[in-house]
Amino acid sequence: MASALIIDADARLTIRLATILAARSLPAAVLVDPREAVAWVRTYAPALVLLRVELPGTSGFAVCNRLRRDDDTRAIPLILYGSEVPPEVFDGHSKLRTRATAYLHVPFDPARVHAAVAACLSVSA
Secondary structure, eight states: OOOEEEEOSOHHHHHHHHHHHHTTTOOEEEEOOHHHHHHHHHHHOOSEEEEESEETTEEHHHHHHHHHHSTTTTTSOEEEEESSOOHHHHHHHTTSTTOOSEEEESSOOHHHHHHHHHHHHHHHO
16 A cells, blocks of 8 residues: 655644545655654655655755655655745745655645645656
């Protein structure tokens, strides 16, 4: 069965995201520590990674860069999201080779999350 990984320290938001993913029959693991999360992605190769920009000790941009530069993880669809990221920053990041598959702003509408997840999973299928 396919799975997802949510990398975020906000417990309320991760519960919300996990509920949205469960509605798509996509169980989700949640990790707070970015290093642990990168190792988890390498080991389990989830169908999708949802990555918060604002992380303790680092940024989601740095984690995205690490995952995209790794041959074993670069093809895994990745949604990067944040609450304090101006649209032009996401726009600039989306032009990099190490870009995410999709970008979302918090707070988000569940319909936008569903649409981003569907788009990511259709690309990887």
